[in-house]
Amino acid sequence: MHHHEEKHFESPDFVRDIVIGMADGLTVPFALAAGLSGAVDTSGIILTAGIAEIAAGSIAMGLGGYLAGKTEVDHYEAELKREYTETETFPEKEKEEVREVLEEYGVSETSSKLIAEEMSKDKEKWVKFMMRFELGLEKPDAKRASRSAFNIGIAYIVGGLVPLSPYIFIHDSREALLISVAVTLIALFVFGFLKAKAIGQNTWQGAVKTTLIGALAAGAAFLLASLIGAH
Numbered sequence: 001m002h003h004h005e006e007k008h009f010e011s012p013d014f015v016r017d018i019v020i021g022m023a024d025g026l027t028v029p030f031a032l033a034a035g036l037s038g039a040v041d042t043s044g045i046i047l048t049a050g051i052a053e054i055a056a057g058s059i060a061m062g063l064g065g066y067l068a069g070k071t072e073v074d075h076y077e078a079e080l081k082r083e084y085t086e087t088e089t090f091p092e093k094e095k096e097e098v099r100e101v102l103e104e105y106g107v108s109e110t111s112s113k114l115i116a117e118e119m120s121k122d123k124e125k126w127v128k129f130m131m132r133f134e135l136g137l138e139k140p141d142a143k144r145a146s147r148s149a150f151n152i153g154i155a156y157i158v159g160g161l162v163p164l165s166p167y168i169f170i171h172d173s174r175e176a177l178l179i180s181v182a183v184t185l186i187a188l189f190v191f192g193f194l195k196a197k198a199i200g201q202n203t204w205q206g207a208v209k210t211t212l213i214g215a216l217a218a219g220a221a222f223l224l225a226s227l228i229g230a231h
Contacts, residue, residue: 013144015198017151021061022191025159027217029053030184031224033163037177043167046176050167054160062153069145076131076140083127083135087120094130095120101133162187188214 029050036046087094095116102112119126131137141147166179188211196206 013148014151015195017065017148018155019195020065021058021152021155022159023214023217024057024061025054025156026162026184026187026191026214028057029160030163030180033167033180034177037173040173043171043173043176046173047164047167050160050164054157054164057160058153058156061156062149065152066145066149069140069148072140073142073145076137079135079137080127080131083130084123087123087126087130091120094126097134098126098129101129159187159191185211185215 032053033046033050036049040046083094098116098119099109099112102115103109107115119129131139163180163184166176166183167173170176170179189207192210192214193203193207195210196203
């Protein structure tokens with residue numbers, strides 16, 4: 001007999017928040033700083049603008065995460081209320097829907113009828129079954145919205161400080177830009193490596209993919225910033 005231990009990734013929401021915040025944090029402040037580097041010789045103004053952007057961006061991103069989490073909770077509660085109403089108003093129709101779901105999973109018609117009748121005796125479990133297997137909804141964590149806002153906001157700040165860090169120590173903006181490019185690419189590579197490791201994917205493939213995508217996004221943002229600055 002061999003002991004079998006199943007390993008599943010258990011923190012997808014947390015990783016999603018970090019990915020959203022870090023990815024934007026690494027690219028948007030970099031584009032801003034890079035765009036200003038062509039027009040400003042000293043790093044002080046760029047650093048001030050970059051920090052202001054990080055503050056505003058982290059608040060905006062965090063608020064977006066909060067609203068998304070709150071919307072998920074509100075949507076679940078609305079659907080839950082509707083399912084309770086339907087089981088009380090149209091019980092036979094709801095039993096039929098239970099049978100249809102079970103038959104999709106290969107349960108025989110006879111067995112599905114017996115299961116539906118038995119399940120209908122416990123309204124809470126009946127509704128829970130319908131929420132999960134008919135609507136595909138899992139009960140969201142009520143605290144998810146605030147945690148998501150915090151995770152995304154902090155990740156954005158951490159990511160945004162990476163491309164701005166050279167401007168803290170180097171006075172010449174063009175020299176700081178070259179260092180910022182190198183630091184940002186390294187950060188994207190490390191970030192992609194750790195993200196892939198956390199979710200059980202190929203680490204080197206994940207690192208290269210994240211670096212390329214981040215570089216393209218940062219490059220596109222930099223090009224737009226430069227074009228706007230030129231006009």
